[in-house]
Amino acid sequence: MSAIWHRGWWQAAQALPSPNFSARPPQEKVSLAVIHNISLPPFEYGSDAVAALFTNTIRDDEPDPFLRGLQDLRVSSHFFIRRNGATLQCVSVDDMAFHAGVSSFRGRSACNAFSVGIELEGCDFEPFAPVQYSALITLLQALCAHYPITAVTGHQHIAPGRKSDPGHFFDWARLRNAGLPVETAFQAA
């Protein structure tokens, strides 16, 4: 299976490299997968705005003031799964993406150091597309085969009160039924 990974890049994904990352601390292993949702503009799907956010390419002449207001953010996720199941990779899993922010899991803070971030195109207020679950499960199985991942959780679980994604429409049972190590207890900060 290792041939499908090259320096932390999953060869089955479309690469869209982001400059928003830093080296993973050398003693850190990737032990946690964090699921998120994102849509830009909010609740709209299919545009290039998320890709533009993650690659710092929101234009000065962007007509939407909300999107223009995100220009100075420096965020990223390792993976982004569109509504149609297309999977993009923005940061090598061997590096840290900027997806978790202030967070805590099993008593450890700053989860970016030991996690991989996966964004699903979506929002807290409607179901995700079935094809997104297929793509996500394929990706998580590939990750678990290559990295020592012991848990899959949500952004809302590692940053309770601050973050609400992927939200209550996200169907954790699909991941559990696929044999993935889902852990969705809320984590004290």
Ligand SMILES: [Zn+2]
């Ligand atoms: Zn999130």
